[in-house]
Amino acid sequence: MGVRKDPVVAKERGTRARHRMSARSAPEPDEDLMRALYREHAGPLLAYVLRLVAGDRQRAEDVVQETLIRAWKNAGSLNRATGSVRPWLVTVARRIVIDGHRSRQARPQEVDPSPLEVIPAEDEIDKALWLMTLSDALDDLTPAHREVLVETYFKGRTVNEAAETLGIPSGTVRSRVFYALRSMKLALEERGVTA
Secondary structure: OOOOOHHHHHHHHHHHHHHHHHHHOOOOHHOOOOHHHHHHOOOHHHHHHHHHHOOOOOHHHHHHHHHHHHHHHHHHHHHOOOOHHHHHHHHHHHHHHHHHHHHHHHOOOOOOHHHHOOOOOOHHHHHHHHHHHHHHHHOOOOOOHHHHHHHHHHHOOOOOHHHHHOOHHHHHHHHHHHHHHHHHEEEEHHHHOOO
């Protein structure tokens, strides 16, 4: 199977070569050559690259654009080439995709912060206000009631353990806890806290 000629690109190459000889200017890529490359190869190249990037159209378009820019930068060597430039373009596009894949593997995975924005954060102000109100209500209790609540509720001791720590009978601890909770409930209600 022979190499297919790109008639549009070949015509542009001939025009460009004649123009270069007559103008005797430095070899600069020609806009007409780029248009011809785009017209002739962009569509098939995009279809090829889309398969390489699993259908990611934006990424595929970026790869095609980079490939055509490289073709533009290497227009001098493309002009000397014989046959179709499509194999060169396909090779360059494939290498760009491979390089992109390797660079993504070399750096840590980027994390999208949007799921974190929808998780409700605990409101520390409400917690602080609740602790201030609770502390204020505890101050309204008698010292005997306050110490049984601290031992049983805040330190997590059983009635018998609290009785032993405080040096009082366990029946007294039960009684004081009952009256302390009742007083605490009234003190909290006075401060606008309801159960």
